[in-house]
Amino acid sequence: MAVFLERREALHAMVAARLGDRQDARDILHDAWLRLSAIKQPKRVDNPSAYVVRTTQNVMKDHIRRANVSRRHVQMAGDLPADIPAAQSSPEIDAYHRARLRQMRALLGDLSPKCQTAFLLSRCDGLSYRDIGDRMGISDNMVKKYLVKALAHLRAHMQPAGDPADRA
Numbered sequence: 001m002a003v004f005l006e007r008r009e010a011l012h013a014m015v016a017a018r019l020g021d022r023q024d025a026r027d028i029l030h031d032a033w034l035r036l037s038a039i040k041q042p043k044r045v046d047n048p049s050a051y052v053v054r055t056t057q058n059v060m061k062d063h064i065r066r067a068n069v070s071r072r073h074v075q076m077a078g079d080l081p082a083d084i085p086a087a088q089s090s091p092e093i094d095a096y097h098r099a100r101l102r103q104m105r106a107l108l109g110d111l112s113p114k115c116q117t118a119f120l121l122s123r124c125d126g127l128s129y130r131d132i133g134d135r136m137g138i139s140d141n142m143v144k145k146y147l148v149k150a151l152a153h154l155r156a157h158m159q160p161a162g163d164p165a166d167r168a
Contacts, residue, residue: 003048004036011056018060028063032056066141073148100158107157111150114138118146 004011008029016025032055045051108116117136121127122143127135129143136143 001033001037004033004052007049007052011053014053015056015060019063024063028056028060031063032059035059066144069148070144073144073151103159104154107154108150110157111153115146115150118143119150122147 011032012022012025012029015028016022019025019028032052035055036052039045108119111119114136118132118138121132121135122129129140129147132138132143133140
């Protein structure tokens with residue numbers, strides 16, 4: 001850990017230059033610190049300086065991957081209609097929506113309990129990633145992963161459906 005503290009400013013400069021964001025760089029250094037502090041036998045590391053740099057680079061790569069996944073997630077969400085006009089209800093339309101909800105509930109049952117909980121807290125309760133993470137005891141990034149996984153699963157397995165108004 002002493003090597004990390006000695007190299008902290010240089011590591012911060014390296015990460016900030018790569019990402020162009022000083023706050024993200026601080027977050028990455030924090031995650032690197034946590035990862036390094038979890039090492040059970042630090043005395044077994046042959047080159048601590050290189051190990052600290054490599055760990056920081058790996059954390060930065062993970063951050064970039066997560067950001068790319070989040071960006072794709074936002075782009076996919078952008079494909080959805082922003083305003084869904086209110087439809088006149090009818091027994092057929094109500095039955096259609098109940099069937100879609102049953103299908104969605106069954107598909108959510110395929111996911112892990114934590115993934116289900118994160119999805120429901122986001123979509124039903126409207127909680128932010130941070131609030132979900134605090135409530136579940138997980139990181140914001142893990143919340144994002146769970147939501148991406150749930151949405152991908154639903155998109156892949158929901159039966160295609162036409163406009164319910166066409167059925168009425």
